[in-house]
Amino acid sequence: MTSSSHPRDLRTELESLTTEAFRPELAEIDRLPTLAIARIMNGEDATVPAAVAARLPQIATAIDAVAERMARGGRLVYAGAGTAGRLGVLDASECPPTFNTDPSQVVGLIAGGPGAMVTSVEGAEDSRELAAQGLDALGLTARDTVVGVSASGRTPYALGAVEHARAAGALTVGLSCNADSPLAAAADHGIEIVVGPELLTGSTRLKAGTAQKLVLNMISTITMIRLGKTYGNLMVDVRASNDKLRARSRRIVALATGADDKEIEEALAATDGEVKNAILTILGAVDGTTAARLLAESDGRLRTALEKAAD
Known part of the structure; x- marks a missing residue:
């Protein structure tokens, strides 16, 4: 004691x-x-x-x-x-x-x-x-x-x-x-x-x-x-597990890319709803598979993946 x-x-x-x-x-x-x-x-x-x-x-x-x-x-x-x-x-x-x-x-x-x-x-x-x-x-x-x-x-x-x-x-x-x-x-x-x-x-x-x-x-x-879990002040790794978060996901993609609703929906559909991947397909002009590979090679850091996509 x-x-x-x-x-x-x-x-x-x-x-x-x-x-x-x-x-x-x-x-x-x-x-x-x-x-x-x-x-x-x-x-x-x-x-x-x-x-x-x-x-x-x-x-x-x-x-x-x-x-x-x-x-x-x-x-x-x-x-x-x-x-x-x-x-x-x-x-x-x-x-x-x-x-x-x-x-x-x-x-x-x-x-x-x-x-x-x-x-x-x-x-x-x-x-x-x-x-x-x-x-x-x-x-x-x-x-x-x-x-x-x-x-x-x-x-x-x-x-x-x-x-x-x-x-x-x-x-x-x-x-x-x-x-x-x-x-x-x-x-x-x-x-x-x-x-x-x-x-x-x-x-x-x-x-x-x-x-x-x-x-x-x-x-x-x-x-x-x-650790690269954000892009600027956007929560690009947010998990869309309910209606509110799904709406937030679409808004985050819009704020990051300036894309219209149709392009955003297509990007999210092509990336299984992954916000970070969807942003990369739009800004990096790559498909969903390539976006996933580039992010994996970049330890999940969107800015790094965007630089790779531009090369």
Whole structure:
């Protein structure tokens, strides 16, 4: 048992964290009109982007390292407990429909397993071992990246994930909302978004959660841009799995090519609905089979495939 496992020691440790600090000026917030509380909360939220902005160089350096690993076939794994874990699962689950990634390419691990997405699993966040087991179950390799996420920067589950991953030679990122956190110190890339005390003391699903979501959005989105999953600011790898996304696919092809509806429909029909391939058939003046070959030779990068088509 570590010293921080003792309730008194843990209380002392929490009291030292910025994210857990008590704000006496808000002690009577429950007596204010609803609009006044909403204005205070909105003002608090408005400070988060500036806290993220202060760490953009560290975020960018981490993203470049993640993209380099993923370009060699590595996976991106988020690991966290509670809100941090849920945000990781959310970000991971949105990558397949947005970027047509395989579900195994970006993965979210949450302390307590999938059930913890909707129900608190007591004690799970205190286990380094559970994190190691979750990573072992994925068959973690040195090509992978593990992002430990924890508002406090001391959650054993997130720490255990980073420590286990680093021992396996994987790239590690520690995302927390306190300065000088053990999580950032344990990782190859430490990102500390210091958002300050919460409106409700210790409720880190608020500003800390917002900050974590902003950073996770950056990690996944910019990594996918670096991997050629977009063409300009268009989601050319979008997976058209419902009516809305099929309509979006047609619109993306139109924005990328300027083609009319008839040409777009013909291109999508010739490429089994693959947006990137359809754009290439129009802009590169090639057939569907050639488009598929050129993209395969270009590691899926549309700009590179267009250059090959022009040669």
